[in-house]
Amino acid sequence: MGKVLLALRAGQIAQLKQFPCSWTRGSQPDIQVFSKIVNTHFEQDRFREMHDNTNSQVASLLEINWSAVTSIALALMEGPWIIVEPTEHPKANRKKHLDGSTLVPILQRHGITAHVRNSQT
Numbered sequence: 001m002g003k004v005l006l007a008l009r010a011g012q013i014a015q016l017k018q019f020p021c022s023w024t025r026g027s028q029p030d031i032q033v034f035s036k037i038v039n040t041h042f043e044q045d046r047f048r049e050m051h052d053n054t055n056s057q058v059a060s061l062l063e064i065n066w067s068a069v070t071s072i073a074l075a076l077m078e079g080p081w082i083i084v085e086p087t088e089h090p091k092a093n094r095k096k097h098l099d100g101s102t103l104v105p106i107l108q109r110h111g112i113t114a115h116v117r118n119s120q121t
Contacts, residue, residue: 001041005050008034009058014069017062068110072098075106 008030015022038050062069079102081094088095100116107114 001037005034005037005054006058009054013055013058014062065110065112068107068112071106071110075102
């Protein structure tokens with residue numbers, strides 16, 4: 001569950017690291033999901049503690065791996081747009097995607113061990 005909480009906070013904290021004045025209303029759904037997870041899976045009244053602890057962990061991970069984060073962001077921006085499936089979010093009309101053959105070498109250049117899982121059918 002801790003990794004889910006880290007993931008929920010990572011995007012917003014990375015955005016604020018790159019663009020300090022970019023606080024957005026879009027973060028409210030993430031905070032609500034974070035709160036729901038904490039209240040469901042942990043003792044009551046631990047939101048602030050869990051939020052502060054998660055923010056600290058995310059900030060540390062981003063500090064250590066910031067060059068990898070920016071390299072991945074650049075690869076996404078340079079990558080082609082792909083059409084979304086009709087079943088995806090109605091406001092989405094296109095998206096970007098990095099597959100393992102692109103992502104793994106980026107991570108490895110930054111000293112992060114990664115591999116592509118074998119697909120299971």
